[in-house]
Structure formats: C-alpha cells, structure tokens
Amino acid sequence: MPQAERFRSVSSIIEFCQFARKNGLSNGVHQTLAALEAAKAIGLVDPHMLGLALRAILTSSKEEWDLFTRIFELFLSTSQSTSGADSNEGNEPSFNVHRPGAGSQALMGLFGNDASQTDSEGKAVSGASAHQRLQKVDLADVPDDDLLALEQISMRLFRKMSLRLSRRRKIKNLAERVDVRRTIRRSIPRGGDPIVLAFRGRKPRENKLVIFLDVSGSMNSYSLFLVRFAYALQKYFKSVNTFLFSTNVVEITDLLRAKDLPDALRGLSQRSAGWAGGTKIGDSLRDFNRQHGRRLLSPNTVFIILSDGWDTGEPELLAGELRNTRRRVRELIWLNPLLGLEEYAPVTRGMSAALPHVDVFAAAHNLESLLALEKYL
Amino acid sequence: MPTSPMPPESKPINDVDDLVRRFKLLGYVTDRALATPVYLVIKLGKPLLIEGHAGLGKTEVAKVLASMLGTRLIRLQCYEGLDVNSAVYEWNYQKQLLAIKIEEKIERTVEEKEKHIFSKEFLLERPLLQSILSEDASPVLLIDEIDRADEAFEAFLLELLSDFQITVPEMGTIKGKHLPYVILTSNRTRELSDALKRRCLYHWIDYPSYEKELEIVRLRLPGIEEKLGSQVVRFVQAVRQLDLAKPPGVTETLDCAQSAMSLGKQRLDVQTVEETLGCVAKSMEDSNKVKAAGIEKLLS
Numbered sequence: 001m002p003q004a005e006r007f008r009s010v011s012s013i014i015e016f017c018q019f020a021r022k023n024g025l026s027n028g029v030h031q032t033l034a035a036l037e038a039a040k041a042i043g044l045v046d047p048h049m050l051g052l053a054l055r056a057i058l059t060s061s062k063e064e065w066d067l068f069t070r071i072f073e074l075f076l077s078t079s080q081s082t083s084g085a086d087s088n089e090g091n092e093p094s095f096n097v098h099r100p101g102a103g104s105q106a107l108m109g110l111f112g113n114d115a116s117q118t119d120s121e122g123k124a125v126s127g128a129s130a131h132q133r134l135q136k137v138d139l140a141d142v143p144d145d146d147l148l149a150l151e152q153i154s155m156r157l158f159r160k161m162s163l164r165l166s167r168r169r170k171i172k173n174l175a176e177r178v179d180v181r182r183t184i185r186r187s188i189p190r191g192g193d194p195i196v197l198a199f200r201g202r203k204p205r206e207n208k209l210v211i212f213l214d215v216s217g218s219m220n221s222y223s224l225f226l227v228r229f230a231y232a233l234q235k236y237f238k239s240v241n242t243f244l245f246s247t248n249v250v251e252i253t254d255l256l257r258a259k260d261l262p263d264a265l266r267g268l269s270q271r272s273a274g275w276a277g278g279t280k281i282g283d284s285l286r287d288f289n290r291q292h293g294r295r296l297l298s299p300n301t302v303f304i305i306l307s308d309g310w311d312t313g314e315p316e317l318l319a320g321e322l323r324n325t326r327r328r329v330r331e332l333i334w335l336n337p338l339l340g341l342e343e344y345a346p347v348t349r350g351m352s353a354a355l356p357h358v359d360v361f362a363a364a365h366n367l368e369s370l371l372a373l374e375k376y377l
Numbered sequence: 378m379p380t381s382p383m384p385p386e387s388k389p390i391n392d393v394d395d396l397v398r399r400f401k402l403l404g405y406v407t408d409r410a411l412a413t414p415v416y417l418v419i420k421l422g423k424p425l426l427i428e429g430h431a432g433l434g435k436t437e438v439a440k441v442l443a444s445m446l447g448t449r450l451i452r453l454q455c456y457e458g459l460d461v462n463s464a465v466y467e468w469n470y471q472k473q474l475l476a477i478k479i480e481e482k483i484e485r486t487v488e489e490k491e492k493h494i495f496s497k498e499f500l501l502e503r504p505l506l507q508s509i510l511s512e513d514a515s516p517v518l519l520i521d522e523i524d525r526a527d528e529a530f531e532a533f534l535l536e537l538l539s540d541f542q543i544t545v546p547e548m549g550t551i552k553g554k555h556l557p558y559v560i561l562t563s564n565r566t567r568e569l570s571d572a573l574k575r576r577c578l579y580h581w582i583d584y585p586s587y588e589k590e591l592e593i594v595r596l597r598l599p600g601i602e603e604k605l606g607s608q609v610v611r612f613v614q615a616v617r618q619l620d621l622a623k624p625p626g627v628t629e630t631l632d633c634a635q636s637a638m639s640l641g642k643q644r645l646d647v648q649t650v651e652e653t654l655g656c657v658a659k660s661m662e663d664s665n666k667v668k669a670a671g672i673e674k675l676l677s
Contacts, residue, residue: 026571037421
C-alpha cells in the first residue's frame with residue numbers, strides 16, 4: 001500500500017518536516033530532531049500513529065493543528081522520489097495561513113501624505129496662533145498642507161501627556177514597603193534586632209488601556225488620530241491594546257509596536273479587510289468580549305471606545321455588551337466626535353442605549369479634545 | 378466519581394495502545410490522539426502543552442498519568458502575578474527571625490550563623506523546586522492554566538524546562554536528580570510565547586463525540602441507567618450547539634448526570650432539566666438562551 005510505504009526511512013521524516021514548513025507550519029530544526037526521536041520510539045510501521053506523533057511535535061497552536069491533517073494527507077499522496085525542492089511542482093496548493101486583506105480606501109487616502117515624508121522635511125509651523133488653530137481644527141476637515149504639522153504637534157503633545165501621567169504615578173508611589181529578606185540579613189550582626197530596615201518600592205499599579213475604534217465611513221479620520229494617541233501612550237500604560245471595528249473586529253496592537261509611526265500606519269490599511277456596509281457596534285463588542293475579554297478586561301483597565309453611535313445592529317445588543325464590558329473595567333470612556341458640533345444631542349437609538357453604561361462621554365473631534373482626556377486616564 | 382486508583386502495573390508501557398488501556402482502567406477515556414503525545418512525554422522526556430476549552434479533562438491527564446506511573450503529582454496553579462516566590466521557593470522569615478533570636482547567646486561567627494539561617498531547614502519548597510528534588514522517581518509536574526501567568530513567568534519557566542536546575546542565591550545551584558514529566562494546560566485566553574510553545578509537544582483537546590462522551594459517562598458513573606445516560610449526553614451535545622458564552626464541557630455532562638441520579642430520576646424530563654440547569658448553564662444569560670431554545674426541543 002503506497003501510504004504505508006511513504007514513511008520508509010529516516011530521510012522521509014526529514015522530508016516531511018521540510019514539507020510542513022513550506023506549507024504553513026512554523027517548525028524548526030529542533031522539531032525535526034524531536035520527530036526523528038519520536039519515530040524511533042514509535043516505529044515507522046503505522047503511518048496513522050506516526051502522523052499523530054508528528055502532529056504533537058510539529059504544531060503549536062490550534063490553527064496549525066487543524067492545518068496539519070491536510071498537510072499530512074497531501075504528503076502521503078505525493079510520490080516518494082521527490083526531494084524537498086521538487087515537491088513544489090505539480091498542483092500542490094500552498095496553505096497560506098495569513099491572507100492579506102484588501103485595504104480600505106478611506107484609510108489609504110489619508111496615508112498618502114504622511115508615509116512618504118520624513119520628519120526633517122516638515123519644519124515647525126511658525127507662531128503660537130498657528131498652534132492654537134491647529135489644535136482646534138476638526139480632524140475630518142484638516143487641509144492637506146496642515147496635515148503634517150498637525151501630526152507633529154499632536155505627537156509632541158501626546159508624548160508630553162504620557163510623561164506627565166507617568167510622573168504623576170511615580171509621585172504617588174513614594175510610600176514604601178519593608179523588604180523582609182534584606183532586613184533579616186542586616187539584622188544578623190545585630191543579634192536579630194531589625195534596627196536597620198530595608199525598603200522596597202511599592203508595586204506600581206499597572207494600568208491597561210483598551211482602545212476600540214470605529215473605522216466606518218466618516219469615523220476614519222478621527223480614528224486615525226486616536227491611533228497616534230494610542231501609539232504615544234504606550235510608554236505610560238502597561239499595555240495598550242488597540243482594535244478597529246466596523247462590521248467585525250480586528251486587532252492592531254502588534255502593528256503599533258513598530259519603532260516608526262509611519263510603518264505602523266502603513267500596516268493598518270492592510271489589516272482592515274473588506275470594510276463595507278453599516279457599522280455593527282454591538283456585534284463587534286460582543287466578539288471582542290468573547291475573544292479578548294478574559295485576557296484584557298480587568299479592574300485596572302480603562303476602556304475607550306470611539307464611535308459616533310450610528311449602529312445598524314440591535315440597540316439592546318449594544319447596551320447589553322456595553323454593560324458586560326463596563327462591569328469588568330475600571331472606567332469606560334465613550335468618545336463621540338459629534339459632540340464637537342453645537343447642535344448635537346445623543347438621540348439615536350444606539351447612542352441613547354449606550355449612554356447609561358458609560359462613565360465619561362466626551363468629544364474627540366480635534367486635538368484639543370483629545371488632550372483633555374488626560375484627566376480621565 | 379473516579380474509580381479508585383489501581384496499583385500501578387510494574388511492567389513498563391509497551392506502546393500507545395497499552396497506554397490507552399491503562400488510562401481506561403484508571404477511569405480516563407482516551408484515544409490514540411491524546412495517548413500518542415503522552416507516550417512521547419514518557420519516552421522523549423519533552424513537556425506537553427494541552428490547550429482547549431474548560432472542563433474537557435486537561436488537568437485530569439496529569440493526575441491519571443501520575444497514578445499510572447505510580448509517582449507523585451506536583452501541581453502548580455498559575456494566576457496573574459504568579460512570581461518566583463510562590464512558584465519556586467521562599468524563605469521562612471518567621472522561623473529565621475526566631476532562630477536568630479535563639480542563637481544570640483550561642484558562640485558562633487557571623488558566617489556560621491548566616492549559613493545556618495539560609496539552609497534547607499528554613500527553605501519553603503514550592504512546586505517547581507519540589508519537582509526537581511524528588512529522591513526516588515520522576516514525579517509528574519502539572520503547570521495548570523499557564524495562560525493566566527504573565528510573560529515574565531513564562532520566560533523563567535522556559536529556562537527551568539531547559540536546564541532543570543534552580544539557583545538559590547544563598548545556597549547555590551540545585552540540580553534535579555529525577556527530571557519530572559511536565560504537563561502544561563492552557564485555556565487559550567492568550568497566546569503563549571513562541572519559545573515556550575516550540576519547546577513543548579502540543580495537543581488540542583476538543584469536545585468529544587457523542588459515542589466518546591457516552592463512554593465517559595458510563596465509565597465514571599457505572600450505576601447510571603442506560604436511557605438516562607444517553608439522554609444526558611444528547612442533551613448536552615445539543616446545548617453546545619447553542620451560542621453560549623460558556624459552553625458546557627465534559628465535567629458539566631457528568632455533573633448533570635450525577636444530579637439527575639441523585640434526584641432519583643431515571644429519565645431526563647423538562648422539569649429535571651430546569652431544576653439542574655445550573656449544571657450546564659453558568660450564567661443568567663446562558664440560562665436564558667437555553668430556555669429560549671426550548672428545553673423540550675433540546676431533549677428530543
């Protein structure tokens with residue numbers, strides 16, 4: 001039977017490991033060695049059992065686990081005489097675990113200017129009045145010329161805010177605890193009397209920040225600015241986890257860890273795939289609560305959601321999920337750019353269902369309003 | 378209730394199927410899929426990471442393995458903020474302070490006193506240290522819910538799993554005589570570090586099939602009525618199809634069956650389910666979802 005003979009020798013095991021790596025698994029040399037040891041322990045007679053052993057060795061997550069069966073079957077069906085390179089020919093599908101999504105047009109539009117310009121090109125905008133003006137301009141209406149200047153000012157101010165927040169925390173921590181171990185050590189030559197006390201700093205409270213950004217339609221420009229906000233605050237908060245949502249939820253935390261802000265932003269457009277149709281805030285929140293809630297929501301977390309509240313889903317769902325989230329975090333802040341408009345009153349079903357569960361309801365339509373958030377963090 | 382542990386068979390394990398058989402004798406139903414990596418743990422000495430939802434028997438594997446091998450089970454329960462002191466060792470400060478006081482009158486140099494104070498007598502051995510101090514045989518070390526600990530702890534654990542030695546600054550390096558069999562479990566609430574995952578064998582434990590779950594119920598509750606057993610399993614399997622926040626695991630199936638038995642029921646009817654709904658639905662929202670789906674419908 002061809003299947004049983006596929007794993008005839010040691011080299012076929014090595015071949016399989018290479019094959020697996022080509023097709024989406026992330027195994028390395030150590031795993032190949034382990035596979036050989038396992039083959040020795042189990043024997044090459046039963047391909048099914050060998051497959052189970054190889055699966056335990058070569059996979060390290062549920063996704064890889066699921067992928068393994070197909071890879072294994074595919075390998076069994078190819079003929080034996082191929083070397084690692086040859087096995088790519090023929091109609092061998094490759095299993096791409098990560099499929100890059102189509103970029104959102106609106107996001108791309110705003111990137112066009114930023115990504116290509118370096119810091120040195122843009123000189124500081126002159127005059128305090130220009131600063132004032134830029135702080136107040138609505139983020140959806142920023143004229144192209146001012147875009148870069150606005151970005152520089154905002155990054156500078158966000159960083160200062162971040163620094164102030166971390167200083168505030170250090171001052172709070174001056175009260176210290178006795179370090180028992182070092183105190184005992186120091187008391188030995190004194191016959192055991194703890195005359196000299198050793199101190200250790202109090203454990204700083206570890207704040208976590210979760211930012212939930214609506215990127216549908218008109219919310220785009222506002223959300224982008226909040227991404228910069230998130231990027232700058234990473235220094236202060238123990239962890240900043242950022243999510244984009246429209247009809248579904250996408251995490252962009254890893255992108256924001258890039259050393260360079262333009263790099264981070266470039267990655268954004270690739271990440272948000274297929275945004276179309278109305279916003280589903282409640283659904284997105286539910287998905288978030290399910291998948292990430294246990295990990296990210298804690299009494300130390302501050303949860304910020306940026307959205308105009310235009311929801312095509314059920315308001316009861318939104319209210320319910322928001323209540324679930326609120327229960328588990330220290331503070332829930334809802335930022336609505338529409339609050340910047342004088343005539344705005346939160347009467348849409350979505351927004352009014354959400355309001356009772358929100359601790360802080362604030363505007364986020366320009367730089368000034370974002371800086372005002374400092375007192376809530 | 379689990380069957381009483383049988384005395385371990387003294388012969389070494391022949392192969393994977395032998396392991397399946399021995400596990401079954403100890404009340405744990407498994408198949409080749411899980412038995413193969415466990416077999417590799419014993420043969421290759423690599424750690425095994427078992428991931429999956431709650432209530433599916435991840436922790437049980439370690440317990441049964443220890444019973445089967447006739448060796449000790451050492452358990453480290455992970456939580457956020459778990460640190461070296463709670464996981465590896467800690468000095469018994471109170472005893473040390475008392476000893477210092479007592480020894481005041483005794484004539485000894487400071488060095489001698491210090492050596493006495495920081496000796497094994499005053500060392501509190503926590504699970505990770507215990508696992509390498511075993512004198513006679515390799516214990517089974519269960520590191521439960523590693524996803525609840527943080528990355529710093531994972532880095533430390535990785536080091537330990539590579540060298541199996543622990544350095545206590547005042548005492549020197551302690552090397553393990555009998556290396557433990559290590560089983561880690563995770564509920565997948567976060568991604569573990571790549572380095573740790575690659576160090577371990579991996580197994581994903583999933584909800585069992587109807588036949589398997591029925592076998593488990595029959596094995597663990599030997600007195601159960603045929604009809605009741607199959608009804609409970611069918612019911613819980615149907616509940617799992619609903620979109621619950623906390624879908625019931627095998628533990629919940631056994632709870633449900635046991636509750637029905639202790640209520641003296643021989644069949645599962647709507648009333649019994651309502652009385653014991655807390656066995657399978659663990660929150661108000663989930664209870665409501667089950668009721669909304671229609672208990673009668675789920676039972677049919």
